[in-house]
Amino acid sequence: MKLFSPTISKLVRLRYSRIEEWMNNPVTAQREILQDLVTHGQHTAFGRKYNLRSLFTIKTFKEAVPIHEYDDIKPWIEKLMNGEQNQLWDSPVNWFAKSSGTTSDKSKFIPVTEESLEDCHYQAGKDVITLYYHFNPESNLLTGKGLVIGGSHQVSQLNEELFFGDLSAVLMQNMPMWGHWIRTPELAIALLDEWEKKIESLAQSTIIENVTSVSGVPTWTQVLIKRILEISGKQNMKEVWPNIELYMHGGVSFTPYKNNFKKLLGDDVRYMEMYNASEGFFAAQDDLDNEGMLLFLNHGIFYEFMPVEEYGKSNPKTIGLNKVELNKQYALVISTNSGLWRYLVGDTIQFTSLFPFRIKVTGRLKHFINAFGEEVIVENADAAIAIASEKTGANVKDYTAAPIYFSEQANGAHEWLIEFEKQPENLEQFVYELDSSLKNLNSDYEAKRHKNIALRMPVVHVLKQGIFNSWLKQKGKLGGQHKVPRLSNDRRYIDEILQFTL
Numbered sequence: 001m002k003l004f005s006p007t008i009s010k011l012v013r014l015r016y017s018r019i020e021e022w023m024n025n026p027v028t029a030q031r032e033i034l035q036d037l038v039t040h041g042q043h044t045a046f047g048r049k050y051n052l053r054s055l056f057t058i059k060t061f062k063e064a065v066p067i068h069e070y071d072d073i074k075p076w077i078e079k080l081m082n083g084e085q086n087q088l089w090d091s092p093v094n095w096f097a098k099s100s101g102t103t104s105d106k107s108k109f110i111p112v113t114e115e116s117l118e119d120c121h122y123q124a125g126k127d128v129i130t131l132y133y134h135f136n137p138e139s140n141l142l143t144g145k146g147l148v149i150g151g152s153h154q155v156s157q158l159n160e161e162l163f164f165g166d167l168s169a170v171l172m173q174n175m176p177m178w179g180h181w182i183r184t185p186e187l188a189i190a191l192l193d194e195w196e197k198k199i200e201s202l203a204q205s206t207i208i209e210n211v212t213s214v215s216g217v218p219t220w221t222q223v224l225i226k227r228i229l230e231i232s233g234k235q236n237m238k239e240v241w242p243n244i245e246l247y248m249h250g251g252v253s254f255t256p257y258k259n260n261f262k263k264l265l266g267d268d269v270r271y272m273e274m275y276n277a278s279e280g281f282f283a284a285q286d287d288l289d290n291e292g293m294l295l296f297l298n299h300g301i302f303y304e305f306m307p308v309e310e311y312g313k314s315n316p317k318t319i320g321l322n323k324v325e326l327n328k329q330y331a332l333v334i335s336t337n338s339g340l341w342r343y344l345v346g347d348t349i350q351f352t353s354l355f356p357f358r359i360k361v362t363g364r365l366k367h368f369i370n371a372f373g374e375e376v377i378v379e380n381a382d383a384a385i386a387i388a389s390e391k392t393g394a395n396v397k398d399y400t401a402a403p404i405y406f407s408e409q410a411n412g413a414h415e416w417l418i419e420f421e422k423q424p425e426n427l428e429q430f431v432y433e434l435d436s437s438l439k440n441l442n443s444d445y446e447a448k449r450h451k452n453i454a455l456r457m458p459v460v461h462v463l464k465q466g467i468f469n470s471w472l473k474q475k476g477k478l479g480g481q482h483k484v485p486r487l488s489n490d491r492r493y494i495d496e497i498l499q500f501t502l
Contacts, residue, residue: 012137015130022298023356026321034058034302037335040115045087046076046341056321062304065213065280067333067342070108076339081158088339089113096164099278109128109164110278116338117174118298127296128274129344131286142389144243145209148172149216149224150203155191165191167278184209195220195478203227211241215248215274218257219398219483225264238266250274252483253361254380256389256396260421273363279345280336283359288315290356297321300337305330308348311365326351329377331365348377367487371403372412372454374445376438378486384437389459391433392424395454398468400484402494404459416460417497418470431460463501471497 008453009498022029022185032300038061042053053060066072076087077096133139148192150168164175165180167296169191175183187207192198197206207228214221225237234240247261247269254273261271275283275293280301283293295303304318308329319334327331346366349359363378385396397419404413416434424430435458439446472478485493 012133013491015126016134018298019130023294024177030295030302031058032319033298033300034061034335035298037302037337040090040337041088041339041341043086044339045079046090046339050341062183062342064317065342065346067318068308069344069346070341073340073343081109081162081344083159083162087339089337091115092151093161094161094338095170096158096162097167097170098164098277099167108278110340111338112170113338115169115286115300116280116336119173121174121281123295124276124299125298127247128272128284131284131294132272135287138352139245141212141246142182142241143210144212144241145206146182146213146215147157147206147209147211148190149200149214149221150185150190167276180223184211189397191305199224199227200201203231207231207240208240210243212243213246213248214244217251217483218249218254218261219252221247221249222257222260222264222397229264232369236264236266246270246272248272248274249475250276250390253378255382255386256399258386258391260395275359276347276349279334279340279343280338282332282334284321287360290352292352292360294358295359299359302335304335304342305349306333306344306363307331319351321357324351324354325355326354329362355448362489366489367416367485369401369487369489371405372448374442374448374455376414376442376445376487380438380441380445381486383432383441385439388430388433389424392426392430393422394420394424394430395422397421397465398484399486400468400486400494400497401458402488404493411456412459413455413456415466415494416458416485417463417494418460419463419465426462427462431458434458434460461498461501463497467497467500470500487493 038052038055039263041047047053050065054204055064079087080093081096091113093111093113096109097112100108129141132141148168155163155165155169155173172187174188174195176207185202189198189205192201202224228237228240232240237244243267245268247265249271250273254271254277257273270286271286274294281296281299282301283295285292286294300366304320305315305324306318308331310316311331326329327350329348332347333350334345347362349361349367350362352358352360368375368377381401387398388394390394399416399418401414401416404415406412435449441450468484469478472484488494
């Protein structure tokens with residue numbers, strides 16, 4: 001490391017100075033991004049429809065272009081997939097990131113342009129390393145390999161020029177040479193489609209590497225780590241990879257998993273949260289000692305923030321960075337250099353800091369329970385699960401919850417399906433702590449639980465190991481970024497999963 005320290009130090013200083021420019025001038029940076037996007041989009045089919053060439057201000061842009069969900073922008077994407085270029089962006093679109101959201105049967109295909117690869121995903125990846133080294137200058141991160149757990153779909157061809165795969169596969173196939181030097185496993189293993197085989201291949205091939213960092217969704221990372229520990233007979237990953245120092249996670253809340261990862265990885269491993277989606281690389285944690293991810297403002301994405309109460313209105317209002325407030329729920333609306341225009345991502349976020357702008361992901365617009373006016377969001381559920389686990393010595397592997405509706409026999413309730421890594425000694429105590437924590441975290445839930453008038457105690461089912469995976473596998477969603485929905489306001493998912501317990 002000493003040989004490379006001066007070079008790395010110089011690169012970090014140079015790049016961090018660029019990061020500081022948009023951190024210190026966020027509104028200006030965003031205005032310039034939008035101007036660049038409109039310049040690229042004005043002569044496309046989309047640009048001609050909405051007359052982008054005549055839109056010179058943020059105000060006129062928002063007045064002219066409606067907010068889009070995937071189905072709204074899908075006709076342009078289908079034309080792109082049929083080989084008709086210049087629909088949403090003025091440079092060729094040859095790649096599509098296939099995304100299912102969570103467990104929807106319908107796949108989304110997000111355009112990936114050269115600009116979105118270079119100026120968003122890869123630039124953000126460099127900035128993540130820069131931020132880490134800036135705050136940890138004595139790091140040995142780049143002396144070893146970064147284990148990347150992702151890419152559950154092989155790359156597929158639409159024709160000779162058009163390809164699609166999940167985001168990890170697209171990024172790996174287009175990655176510059178320097179990216180392959182610092183990552184493991186080899187591409188053939190990274191892109192394996194069958195997850196049981198993939199986990200075994202990952203474990204066997206990486207156990208002998210000098211791994212200094214791991215990145216992946218917590219659920220599958222946990223499975224891989226346990227398999228490596230089984231093979232090696234070691235107690236934690238510090239004994240397998242002595243130089244491991246960083247775990248980069250995202251996709252789901254890390255709150256229910258953190259205590260277990262500390263046991264699995266060992267001491268002195270740092271944790272960094274990242275917000276990297278098919279639509280763009282939005283944010284990453286810069287200060288690892290504090291909650292919140294630094295919002296990336298100069299990476300080809302223009303952001304708007306929709307107060308969640310606006311969702312569903314015919315003309316929902318959005319605000320910019322200069323008007324956002326701390327701890328308020330917003331839905332993320334983006335315009336990007338992949339040709340997404342005022343696109344509603346579906347995630348909800350809160351700002352944890354306004355200078356610089358830091359955010360945390362609190363859930364999904366459609367992932368909540370509000371069947372009785374309780375307005376329980378994923379952030380509430382994750383925190384309550386973590387508290388109940390800590391108080392009862394339990395370790396939760398995965399969970400989902402949905403309402404039980406009123407009947408002639410009983411009031412409503414929340415029904416929870418939980419797979420435990422380690423079950424609580426007293427399940428009734430766990431349920432009590434879960435309920436109490438939700439009351440403390442959410443006053444609407446507490447009000448509905450008062451004297452069991454609207455909601456009675458939660459109903460918790462302990463699932464056998466592997467039930468959630470069996471359900472995901474049946475739906476063709478096992479592995480990668482696919483995940484069990486934490487909360488649902490109807491019983492579609494939970495009733496399907498319950499069939500696997502019969």
